[in-house]
Amino acid sequence: MPRLHVGLISSPCLAGPSRLSRASSKSALNREAPNRDPRRNASTSSTSTTQDADWRSWLKRASSFNMIQDGSGKGKALLFAGLGSYPHTPYSPTQSSLQIWESASEALLNPDATIGYWPKGMEEFADALRGGIGIRGWLRGWVEGRSLDELMRRADVTAAFILTSSIAILASAQETAGSSSLLPRGTMYLAGHGFIGTLTALVAADRLDLPTGVRLAMMYASLSPSPSSLPHLKPKFLSTVMSARQFHSLSGPSYTVPHVNSDEDAESPDSSAERKRAMQLILDEVHGMQKGWWDKGGEEWAAPAIINSSKILVLSGTQMAVLDAIERLEVMGLANPVIDIPQPCPYHTRLMEHAIPKFRETLSLCHFRDPDPHDAQMHAGTVGPIILDPMATHPMGSIRSSLLPHLTEQLRWHKTLSRLYKYPSTDIDTFHTIGRGARGLGIMLRGEIKRRYKGAEEIKVEEFGVKPGESDREKLIRKAVA
Incomplete structure (x- = not known):
């Protein structure tokens, strides 16, 4: 049996092009109570021609490095599930994956004063009430027999489970294939949905060790949803997936463009523009209500x-405000609610500004292996996979600076992935969704890739570490994006 290497690729990622918008975002995070027009928070502005040119030139330069190629000349992108996914226990465990589960389980039960992690409410797992020492690998059985609502009542444990399950799937594949790397051969890009998915990508790329990763995931999901100074208010929060009902024209909102047939292989440039306008109308309406x-x-x-695709977004906020927004969008014929997502906090909104100081301190205490542009391995052409930042939609720079915006800034998942497939010629040919929990990401991505221009190179979306089958929740997502 090959020896398990968690993130053997130890060389740093190549730093992406700088963006002025990131500087403004950081300055906004440094203000504890920003007093600005909410319309300025809209992150839907189009990317300039210069920035697109910078991105394309950067990708061309990065692809010239030795990126664990599989001989086909094209690479792969791995997609990791986030906290909003439905977690599933991976099938066919191996000795390597069981070691991952045991390591994560032990880390959650033991404090780490370095980062300020202290286990709370973990007696049932540690078996402390009966004087035991806990069950090895107990985390692997966390989701069995529990509904999503039950799992999200302990979102901290569920967040750690989601991260660990993805790493365990990669470890099983590594052992089965006899590979020396945790990542599949040909991996060029890693992208994680939200904070938990991004943490998973960091652990997989050896930018963060697994024990710190699961502890940090647990701390993120344990943040207070409202300021501690206002406990008596106890506001209720809601996160709802919305699907664009039909395509609208900005020049004439009373006219609609029919849905694109999901069986078509491609769409015309005109219909692509209409889809963008439909999402823009939804965003403009919500910003107007703000x-x-x-x-x-x-x-x-x-x-x-969260903007998941050209048709799917997630509205988050206080319960009354979200319900008002849903009603407005339905009345105007812009969007329909698909499903409510149980979340411990209204992440990616200004309602989480109160958590910035504490979480900034937590991140400052964690040991991340940031990319070093002066590293000799980089100049030798042996850089590791590129980790994408779903907030900035570019390759990740400073890890701490990239993780903090996950509290208050919009998650631009659709734009992040579209940078990899929107051009007719790309340097990847396959997206791998890791685990069954990431299946919904694959469903949405397939819908977007089908609408690429005719003649574009083929890009596949494949599941990794998943048995055949589809849940009712996944059928809802598929129906929404069809």
Whole structure:
């Protein structure tokens, strides 16, 4: 049996092109109570021609390095599930994957004063009430027999499970294939959905060790959803997946463009533009409602927290504000609610600004292996996989600076992935969704790739470490993106 190497690729990622928008984002995070027009928070502005040129030139330069190629000349991109996914226990465990589960389980039960991690409410897992020492690898059985609502009542444990399950799947594949690397051969890009998915990518690429990764995931999911100074208010929060009902024209909102046939292999440039306009109309309407909430004191608030595709977004915020936004979008015929997502906090909205100081301190205490542009291995052409930042939609730079915006800034998942496939010629030919929990990401991505221009190079979306079958939840997602 080959020896397990968690993130053997130890050379740093190549730093991506700089962006002025990141500087403004960091300055916004340094203000504890920003007083600005909420319309300025919209992150839907188009990328300039210069920035697109910088991105394309950077990709061309990066692809010239030795990126664990599989001989086909094309690479792979791995996609990791986030906290909003439905977790599943991986099938066919191996000795290597069981070691991963045992390591993560032990880490969650033991404090780490270095980063300020202290186990809370973990007696049932540690068996402390009966004087035992706990069950080895107990985390692997966490989701069995529990509904999603039950799992999210302990979102901290569920977050650690989601991260560990993805790493365990990679470890099983590594052992089965007899590979010396945790990542499949040909891996060029890693992208994680949200904070938990990004942490998973960091662990897989050996930028962060597994024990710290699961502890940090647990701390993120344990953050307070509201300021500690206002416990008596106890606001209720809601996160809802919304699907664009139909395509609208900005020049004439009363006219609609029919849905694109999901069986078509491609679409015309005109229909592609209409799809972009449909999402823009939804975002503009929500941003318009934000001004009214802001004028009333901002106690009620909702925002387009996540843009998953050209048709799918997630609204998060206080319950009343989200319900008002849903009603407005339905009345206007812009979007329909698909499913509510149980979340411990209204992540990716300004409602989490109170958590920035504490979480910034936590991240400052963690040991990340940031890319070093002066590293000799980089100049030798042996850089590791590129980790994409789904907030900035570019390759990740400073890890701490990239993780903090996951509290308050919009998650631009669709734009991040579209940079890899929107051009007719790409340097990847396959997206791998890791684990069954990431299946929904693959469903949405297939819908987007089908609508590429005719003549574009083929890009496949394949599942990695998943048995055949589809849950009711996944059928809902497929119906929404069809």
